[in-house]
Amino acid sequence: MRDESLLERLTQIWGVAGYENEVRNTIRAEITPYSDELWEDAVGNVIALKRGNGENKKKIMYAAHMDQIGFMVKSIEENGLLHICNMGWNWAGSAYNERVIFRNGTVGVVGCYGPIEEAKNSIEKLFVDIGAKDKADAQNMVKIGDCCTYHGPYMHLAGGQICSVALDDRLGCYQLIESLKENSGTLPNDVYYCFVVQEELGCRGSQVAAQQIKPDIGIAVDITPAHDYPNDLTGSNKIGAGIGIKICDPSVVADEMVVSVMEKLCAENGIPCQREVIDRGGTDASSINLIDAGVRTGGICVVTRYPHSQSSVVSAEDVESGIDLMNAFSAYDFSQQ
Numbered sequence: 001m002r003d004e005s006l007l008e009r010l011t012q013i014w015g016v017a018g019y020e021n022e023v024r025n026t027i028r029a030e031i032t033p034y035s036d037e038l039w040e041d042a043v044g045n046v047i048a049l050k051r052g053n054g055e056n057k058k059k060i061m062y063a064a065h066m067d068q069i070g071f072m073v074k075s076i077e078e079n080g081l082l083h084i085c086n087m088g089w090n091w092a093g094s095a096y097n098e099r100v101i102f103r104n105g106t107v108g109v110v111g112c113y114g115p116i117e118e119a120k121n122s123i124e125k126l127f128v129d130i131g132a133k134d135k136a137d138a139q140n141m142v143k144i145g146d147c148c149t150y151h152g153p154y155m156h157l158a159g160g161q162i163c164s165v166a167l168d169d170r171l172g173c174y175q176l177i178e179s180l181k182e183n184s185g186t187l188p189n190d191v192y193y194c195f196v197v198q199e200e201l202g203c204r205g206s207q208v209a210a211q212q213i214k215p216d217i218g219i220a221v222d223i224t225p226a227h228d229y230p231n232d233l234t235g236s237n238k239i240g241a242g243i244g245i246k247i248c249d250p251s252v253v254a255d256e257m258v259v260s261v262m263e264k265l266c267a268e269n270g271i272p273c274q275r276e277v278i279d280r281g282g283t284d285a286s287s288i289n290l291i292d293a294g295v296r297t298g299g300i301c302v303v304t305r306y307p308h309s310q311s312s313v314v315s316a317e318d319v320e321s322g323i324d325l326m327n328a329f330s331a332y333d334f335s336q337q
């Protein structure tokens, strides 16, 4: 990989949706030397512009979200256990018995009121145990409204696969950073690298970013669920089979011109790719698509096993292919269309 230590570092930063400050600070420090313009807006998006010099230049916006899923404390029991609610979509079965960490470093374990089988997917049935002996003890460590998220190391599986917390979507942040670093400033298009907030709560940051930029083309850079393992065999997404080019998800239909340019560039540059279709979930492409008079939209997606868990798995090669595709797309002269 180009700079795996950066990807690892990004995954290990705490950044639950709505509370992206630590992620934002790291990204700002990383990209400032490479940006022609860099700004932060009121909701906390970080936007870096690298100007192009083509006669018919387009405004290309890439969006990767800084936030990760987690849980918020909504009440504290007399016995010191914490009632939680969702910050983004969580699967109770995945959270059960897992380790979580709060922003202040307090750690805990997710438990269930009764058998997990009976919890179905109700987060109401889960609690967090931080080891407190009673309510007052818990309140010394955690307040109502504090958030926690999955806690665990970045590691390698066989076959060039990476397993980590928060790959959704620090992996996209990593891809944007690397692509920005490789943008020489001599490309035909103005390229906006947007590190956005609160995707997991309904693609909020990307909408605000797109309204400021008014891009000609908006691309979400994110993960997408795999269909190549027994958990879900209902589609064709396969890890290690190339970067996913979004065709359609329940929230957006990718623009046909965008898809055809991406496929052409992958063929011309030998970038492994696959057509990505999912019938659950969505990305920031949805909100970018529908601002103002509309934006041509697409997605660059890394196929991921065990998404929205503490142990998501991706292929390092797919991650790198995504950066290669971004670079080629940023350099494309769209006046040919």
Ligand SMILES: [Zn+2]
Binding pocket: 065, 168, 169, 199, 222, 223
């Ligand atoms: Zn995501």
